[in-house]
Amino acid sequence: MSKGLSSSSVGRKVLMALSGFFLMFFLMQHFVINFFSVISADLFNEVSHFMGTNGLVQFVLQPVLLVGVLFHLGMGIYLDVKNKAARPVKYAMDKPSENSNWMSRNMIITGIMVMLFLGLHFYDFWLPEIKDKFIDGKWDEPTKYFPHLQHKFQDLARIVIYCISFVFLSLHLLHGFQSAFQSAGFNHNKYTPTIKKLGNLYAIIIPAGFVFIALFHYFNQL
Amino acid sequence: MDLTLKVWRQKNREDKGGLETYKVTGILGHYSFLEMLDVMNEQLIMEGTEPVAFDHDCREGICGTCSLYINGEAHGPDRKVTTCQLHMRMFKDGETIYIEPWRSAAMPVIKDLIVDRSSFERIQQSGGFVSVNTSGNTQDANALPIPKMNADKAFDVASCIGCGACVATCKNSSAMLFVAAKVSQYAYLPQGQVERKQRVLNMVEQMDKEGFGNCTNTGACEVECPKSISIEYIAKMNREYLSASITAE
């Protein structure tokens, strides 16, 4: 009588956690590559060119990532709608902060803010890249990446939006990192406290790092 | 002490209901919350008003019948207690106290503060039992060795009284703490092994059918649970469910 995982509440949670793990892994490698732009323009160009033209990355990993983001977004919204419907009449007096933290209760809000940012991000970096390669057929431009990045990070408005978005991502991950382990069934007296600490580190260092990179390029060009 | 109570009144399932304000006087700190409600109801009867219906039975924290969302928290502001164990000394003279029923699509209000918790019963009926013959030749309990750790854990989760505070307090009205307790209780014991896979699959399926929400790991349930059942067991249930759904035929 076993059905697919997506047909039950527990199964959907597990899928949510798996897509969350995948996104956190992706975010980490994205951070490392971006950080190369602080160290050396040539290194950044080289790695970006590799990622931008490698067949495996372009035709396997990139579609998987797209599906992963859309799945996480779609499932997140679907679960939130179902969860709201599970309590049609609200309490007249409710004190949720007595027993849970803000991040854990507002994953859908912080998540949607991240998605809005991703819209801008796609417009800035991903769509031009796709246009260059798949419409204009320009696959071999190994030095375009760094100047493009610098150009985008000259705009103060963009920098501000960028920084605010990473605050939301940080809030999302402050709950999400450890939550994904719990959803996947991993909770152990010995390891869970460490996972929570690691999660806090990840949720602060990675977004702060992205913000640092943006500010670095902005101030370098003043 | 003198208190102002904002109490949910609702004639029946169909009625829309609303909050009514009542004053009670002469409440002592050692009264339990339910005794305070008894005083309120006596006053209402004297005034010719219909008393407020609320659930209660043992009045000592073991039956899980009493409920009540008190001042924005399941079973009130104290920890590790049911409403019947909540003392009035937790409140201040002159305080206004909101008293509402559990709110969940899967636990509709029947009258005033009483909700229909038969959804929990249907979940139990779908798998929260072991099928063993208990008539006559019951074997000696010590004939089945059980690691002490497992016995302790099984006992911890078996202390769930099915009160529904976890559902009431969860922002998603999720019943996962309750179901996790019932699933884990048997998963730790040898007697539970025979029906182990079917149990978790059936109970989760029934839970979903009843219209409870999905857990988002806020952890509110374990804080408000009068028996301090840990969300560690929700992770355990997820493991049980995963392995059962992968291996079940």
Ligand code: HEM
């Ligand atoms: C596209 C916009 C996003 C939306 C709408 C969104 C929404 C959600 C929602 C509703 C949840 C479930 C809350 C919960 O169960 O606690 C969730 C969980 C999670 N999200 Fe996101 N999210 C988004 C982006 C991201 C990104 C970019 C990452 C990582 C880099 C991420 C990582 C996680 C993790 C790790 C979890 C925990 C999974 C779990 O508890 O099982 N999310 N997200």
Ligand code: SF4
């Ligand atoms: S898990 Fe705790 S809060 Fe939930 S029904 Fe059992 S005793 Fe009540």
Ligand code: FES
């Ligand atoms: S009346 Fe039995 S637990 Fe409160």
